[in-house]
Every structure is written in C-alpha cells, then in structure tokens.
Amino acid sequence: MVTRITGMASGLDVDSLVKQLMKAKQATLDNMVRKRTKLEWQQEDYRTMAAKIVDFRNNKVSNYNLSTAINAKSTTVSGDQSAVTVNSTSSSASGSLNVKVESVAEFATKVFTFAGANDTTELGDLLESDGTNVTVTINGEPITLSKTSKLSDLATAINAKSGTTKSTALYKDGQLSISATQTGVGANTVDSNGNTVKTGTLDIQMIDVNSIGINGVEAAKGGQAKVIINGITYESDSNKFSVNGYTFTVNAKTATGSSTTLTATRDVDKIVETVKSFISDYNSLISAVNSELSEQKYYKYNPLTSDEKEGMTDDEIKLWQDKARSGTLQNDSTLKKMISDFRFEMTSLVAGIKDANGQSISIGITTGSYSEQGKLYLDESKLRTALESNPDEVVNLFSGQSSGSSSGLFSKVLDTTMEALKSLQTKAGTSLYSTDLNTTLLANSLLSTQISEMKKQEDFEQERLNNAETQYYKMFTAMETAINRYNSQSSSISSMLG
Incomplete structure (x- = not known):
C-alpha cells in the first residue's frame, strides 16, 4: 500500500478527487468480477447438485439393485434346528x-506321550539334536529350538507359527497334542510311533531319541462332514459349504430319527421396504432438481462489491446475495434431460407387469x-x-439384467445418472463419485476454463487501473509543485516590494 501525502499546497483532498476519477474506470473491473462471481456460484451449485446425484x-x-435387497429370500427352519x-x-431355490x-x-489331531517326561525335561533328552538345537517340521515348516527348551516351549513355538504350519499345539504333563487348523480327511493316515506322522491335513516330522522313545497315541483322524439333502449325499472337508444357493453350517450330528426341514421363500417385507425406500429417495432427488430448474432469476440483483457492502447490515447483505445467486441452474439442459x-423410465413401473395370460397387473x-x-x-x-402372485416378474421389473430397453429399472437409473454426472463433469468439473462439497473441481472443464480466463482479464484490468491511479497522483503532484513554486515566487516579490 503506497502512502501519499498530497494537497498541502493546494488545500485539495487529492485522495477523494482521485477516488472519484477512478470510480468510472473501476466500473469495468467491478462488472468483470460480478460476472466471474456468478460463474463461480454456478459451478459451486453444480457441485452441490452432482453430490446429490452421486x-x-x-x-x-x-x-437397492443388490440381489439381497430387491430379491431377498427368507428361510424358516423346523425339526432338528x-x-x-x-x-x-x-x-x-424357493421350496x-x-x-x-x-x-x-x-x-x-495327534497326541504324543514322551515316556518319563515332565515339565522340566529338556527337548534334547527327548528328540534328536544337532548338539545345540532340536528341529521339528510341521507341514513343511521347520521349528528350531535350543535343546535345553521344554515341551511347553515347543507348544508355544508351534502356536506362534500356526499361520504357516496350519496347526496348533497343547502341552500337559509330558503329553504334546498337535492339531490341524483345517478340518477334513487329507492323507488320513497315522504312524503310531513317529518319525513321520500324517493325520488328515497334518504332516509331522519328529526324530526321536532311541533311549527315550515316543509313544504315539492313535490320533483322532480328520474327518469330512457328511450331509444328506433331499436324499442326495454331500461330503465336505469343511463344516461350511454351499448347495443350490444355500450356505450350510454343520453344527452336530442329527438326532436319531430326526431331520431338519428348510423352507425358502421370497422376503416380501424386505422387497417392499426396498421399493418404498427407492421411491422416497427418487422423489427427494427430483424435487431438489426441479427446484433448481424452476428457481427464479433476479436480474436486477448482482453480486455486491466490497464498496457496495459498506453501510449494509449482515442480514441485508445475505438477502441481497441470495437473490443475486438465485436461478444459477435454471433450465439447465443436463438436469432437464x-x-x-427418469420420467420415461418410470413408465415401466406405472405400466406394471403381465401375468401368464398376458393381462396387465x-x-x-x-x-x-x-x-x-x-x-x-x-x-x-x-x-x-x-x-405374492408374480414375484419373478416384479423383481425383474426392477433388477432385470438384460441390455437395452428390457433391462431393469435400477440399471436404467444407474445409466441415466452416470450420463448426467459425466455431462456435469465436462461442464463444471464436478466429481463422478464423490459427495464431498469441498472436492477439487477439474481445471479443464468449461466453467473452470472460463473462470481462469476471466481472472487473467481482471488482473490485466487491475494493472491498467493501478497505472491510471498512479498517473492521476502524478498530475496532482505536478500541480502541487507548480503551486509551491508560484507561492515561493509570490513571497519573494512581496518581500522585495517591502
């Protein structure tokens, strides 16, 4: 900010005079700023609308288009639950x-009993060592411990590597139990004394010391789940498996003379709630869009400059700016389309479905x-x-996956909204996926390019105004200098004339 001291000789308020002279020239820049501000408001309003569409x-x-929502099923269980x-x-499948x-x-599972072992017995006394360490290999993963380690240390080490050994271990009173972390039969063989034990999905290599020996206790072998469904036998290494769209979790053997009966039907309540929610959300969106499309423009109200805001209250400024901003998206072509x-797509809902006889329902x-x-x-x-009467037809009306005009309503709405979002992105630089109202707008959009160009023009105009203002002050400074010179000469003449 340049500080100027002027008008001392002339007695004129030079700053006020320059301000008045600049006022007419400032109008051009003010109009440019107003136009840019309106474009920025419009771009911000596009971003708000795009966020609602996203x-x-x-x-x-x-x-809503997920099968769990519009095609939900419910299952009732009777018998041995x-x-x-x-x-x-x-x-x-329903039924x-x-x-x-x-x-x-x-x-x-494999249980090893080490003869004569207790909590203080060292591994080097039970298993063969290299003189320093003892190594046990489980499912190809070597576990190496000091020969002075205890059986409890071995159990801890096995559990620490359960992710790679796919096994867990327990120790108590000289016995070590090693179990696979996966169910199933696998190799399904057991060596009762040791060197290599394969039991289900468990493969253990343990070299014993002959003087002590390992007493291999026969393991409970890994076994498969065996389930009879409508007379057909299904076997699985896991207690969780799927058949015909159902996911079964086996918990226990069915009681003698009993069975479990499952009945699957469409979950009408959930489907109805899905449709109700869709209609509510759809109505909210089109209400917001139609409000913007029909919002009145107040052509006499323009964005206020800082000078214009002087003397106005905050409430007055807000009322003015609200009217100046009104109608930024009025009759927007993208939103209208x-x-x-939407209206065309909704005709399929209003038309309803046709029953087996071709009658409209x-x-x-x-x-x-x-x-x-x-x-x-x-x-x-x-x-x-x-x-209840035509469930497949109703569900397909909303979620049908065919392409073109026969696709489901939800797919059509997804396509229509994405088309609108892409158009808004080209026009205003808005996001296709974000609801964040502070997200950065793309710099290469039509509005962003216009705004950027207008800022350059404003900078050029501001520089021109600065130069003009400087020139005005130079003129008044020259006038002050001339007046000072005249006053000095006048004073000299007066003194000479005595």
Missing part, C-alpha cells in the same frame, strides 16, 4: 429341503399430477399382492 446413485440405487444352520441368498447330518468335519429420462406405483413433476406414489397393498 449419493442417490452410489449410496442408494446401487444398494441344532444340527445345521442355513443362510439363503437371492439365488436360493423345501430335508437335511440330515451324518457326520461333522473334524480336525486331525435427466428428469426427462398393477404393482401399485403411480405418478402424481403434472404440477408434481414426476413424483411417484406407492400403494403398498397392491405391490404385496403382485409380489
């Missing part, structure tokens, strides 16, 4: 299953009056009736 698309419709647990998925568990998958596409969805601009309404009882 939220609707990615956090709402994408979730302790033997098996069942979870159904959208691909589960009943009769299940009997004949065996549960077990972990392979999205709404138009309403699913309870209707549109409001013209003034409501595409708002949807749901008659829940009609939707439930349609789901």
Whole structure:
C-alpha cells in the first residue's frame, strides 16, 4: 500500500478527487468480477447438485439393485434346528429341503506321550539334536529350538507359527497334542510311533531319541462332514459349504430319527421396504432438481462489491446475495434431460407387469399430477399382492439384467445418472463419485476454463487501473509543485516590494 501525502499546497483532498476519477474506470473491473462471481456460484451449485446425484446413485440405487435387497429370500427352519444352520441368498431355490447330518468335519489331531517326561525335561533328552538345537517340521515348516527348551516351549513355538504350519499345539504333563487348523480327511493316515506322522491335513516330522522313545497315541483322524439333502449325499472337508444357493453350517450330528426341514421363500417385507425406500429417495432427488430448474432469476440483483457492502447490515447483505445467486441452474439442459429420462423410465413401473395370460397387473406405483413433476406414489397393498402372485416378474421389473430397453429399472437409473454426472463433469468439473462439497473441481472443464480466463482479464484490468491511479497522483503532484513554486515566487516579490 503506497502512502501519499498530497494537497498541502493546494488545500485539495487529492485522495477523494482521485477516488472519484477512478470510480468510472473501476466500473469495468467491478462488472468483470460480478460476472466471474456468478460463474463461480454456478459451478459451486453444480457441485452441490452432482453430490446429490452421486449419493442417490452410489449410496442408494446401487444398494437397492443388490440381489439381497430387491430379491431377498427368507428361510424358516423346523425339526432338528441344532444340527445345521442355513443362510439363503437371492439365488436360493424357493421350496423345501430335508437335511440330515451324518457326520461333522473334524480336525486331525495327534497326541504324543514322551515316556518319563515332565515339565522340566529338556527337548534334547527327548528328540534328536544337532548338539545345540532340536528341529521339528510341521507341514513343511521347520521349528528350531535350543535343546535345553521344554515341551511347553515347543507348544508355544508351534502356536506362534500356526499361520504357516496350519496347526496348533497343547502341552500337559509330558503329553504334546498337535492339531490341524483345517478340518477334513487329507492323507488320513497315522504312524503310531513317529518319525513321520500324517493325520488328515497334518504332516509331522519328529526324530526321536532311541533311549527315550515316543509313544504315539492313535490320533483322532480328520474327518469330512457328511450331509444328506433331499436324499442326495454331500461330503465336505469343511463344516461350511454351499448347495443350490444355500450356505450350510454343520453344527452336530442329527438326532436319531430326526431331520431338519428348510423352507425358502421370497422376503416380501424386505422387497417392499426396498421399493418404498427407492421411491422416497427418487422423489427427494427430483424435487431438489426441479427446484433448481424452476428457481427464479433476479436480474436486477448482482453480486455486491466490497464498496457496495459498506453501510449494509449482515442480514441485508445475505438477502441481497441470495437473490443475486438465485436461478444459477435454471433450465439447465443436463438436469432437464435427466428428469426427462427418469420420467420415461418410470413408465415401466406405472405400466406394471403381465401375468401368464398376458393381462396387465398393477404393482401399485403411480405418478402424481403434472404440477408434481414426476413424483411417484406407492400403494403398498397392491405391490404385496403382485409380489405374492408374480414375484419373478416384479423383481425383474426392477433388477432385470438384460441390455437395452428390457433391462431393469435400477440399471436404467444407474445409466441415466452416470450420463448426467459425466455431462456435469465436462461442464463444471464436478466429481463422478464423490459427495464431498469441498472436492477439487477439474481445471479443464468449461466453467473452470472460463473462470481462469476471466481472472487473467481482471488482473490485466487491475494493472491498467493501478497505472491510471498512479498517473492521476502524478498530475496532482505536478500541480502541487507548480503551486509551491508560484507561492515561493509570490513571497519573494512581496518581500522585495517591502
């Protein structure tokens, strides 16, 4: 900031005079700033709208389109409910299953009893060492300990490497138990005395010292789960497996003379809630979009300059700026097209489905009056009736995976919203995926490019104004110098004339 001391000779308020002279020239820059501010407001409003569309698309419709939402199944269990647990998925076949568990998958286990060993016995006295260390290999993973280590130390070391050895160990009173961490039969052989033990999914190599010896206790071999479902036998190394879209978890052998009966049906309540939530979210979005499209523009109100804000209260400034900002997205072509596409896509919901005889059946969805601009309404009882009588047709109406006009409504909405988001990104630099209102706008968008160019023009204009202001001050300084010279000469003449 340049400090100027002027007007001492002339008595003029030079700063005020320069400010008045600059006022007309400043108007050009002020108009440029107003235009840029309006574009920045518009870009920010595009970002807000894009965030709403992203939220609707990615956090709402994408979730509704999941088979667990629009094609949810529920399963009821009767009979022996302790033997098996069942979870159904959208691909589960509707109907009943009769299940009997004949065996549960077990972990392979080997128990070693070391004759004469106790808690203080060293490994070097039980197993062959290289003079310093003892090595035990489990499932190809060597575990090396000092020969002075104890059996409890070996158990701890095995457990520390359970991820690679796929085994766990327990020690008590001279006995070491090693178990596989995976169920199933695997090799399913046991060597009762040692050097190499293969028991289910467990492979142990342990070299004994002849003078002590290892008393191999026969292991409980790893075993498979064996389940009979509707008369067909299924075997699995794991107690958890899938058949026909069902996930079975075997818990125990079925009680003698009993069985478990599973009945799967479409979860009408959950599907209805999915449709209700979609309609609510859809109505909220189109309400927000239509509000922006029809928002009034106040052409007499422009962004305020700092000088214009002087003398105004905060409330007055806010009211003015709100009107100046109103209508930034009025009749926007991208948003209008999205709404138009939505309305066309919703006609499939209003049309409903056709039964086996080709008769149209309403699913309870209707549109409001013209003034409501595409708002949807749901008659829940009609939707439930349609789901109970024609569930596949109703679900396909929303989630059908065919391409083109026969694809499901959710897929169409996802495509339409992505098309709109891409258009907004090109226009305003908004994000395709983020709902963050502070996310950086792309610099190569149409609006970003315009705003950047306008800032350059403003800088050029500001420099021109600075030069003009400097020139005005030079003029007044020259005038002051001339007046000082005149005053000096006048004083000299007066003194000469006495």
